[in-house]
Amino acid sequence: MCGTCRAVLFAVVVVIAGCAAFVALLTTRLERMAAAVGVVGSALSAHALAFSGPAAAAVLLVSTVAMMAAVLGAVAVLEVDARPQRRLQFWKLGLLVPLVAVVVLVGEPLDGGTLVAGGRATAIAVLTLGVATVAVPLLVRRTQGGSPPNGDP
């Protein structure tokens, strides 16, 4: 696999992980959290299949399926889906920005400093998360402010 393909694949996995982090931190429903983690595990498995081999990919995929099957089974047994919806707390997204910055600072030296393309992809993900942290609450507030209080169109 060429270097550009590797960089693109890694960027796709980083974006998927970032989006799944959004969902897992924002949603109030456990099945959506479990689904987000399942998507992350599948992306990690694809990444491991491309870079490390089928054995590593199988380990990650089997672990993901077993973990999420246990969680979704418990959710189905408890029927926690019937809980009322709470307000979304967008301030949780602010945790992601320093988190990603710390991870980049720690992860780059651990990987030997040879991963320029991956570092750029991570920097793009940091910028995307930062912009979305500001933009998503503004968009939602504007949308909610334009509709009547009872939700009728």
Added chain:
Amino acid sequence: MTSTALGLFLVGVALAILILRRSLLASAVGVGQGCLGLAHVAVGRGRVDLAVAIGVTGVAIVISLAAAAVAVHRRRGIDHVDELRELQG
């Protein structure tokens, strides 16, 4: 490529989930994500055997937490039924 950074990011998100949510099932999801991140770090550094160990441990912990959540829920339900019977005399 930066498997360590990506894995550490997932571990950080898992820690955020564990801190922000206070239910056993959410903890199970967070532990699962953290173990996946650590397993990815191990895979990225060529330690598939370590990744297997982390994955098996994570699965065991997640199953235990899910079973504990179900047990607590059922116990509370039984307590609730007992309270109703006591109120009804």
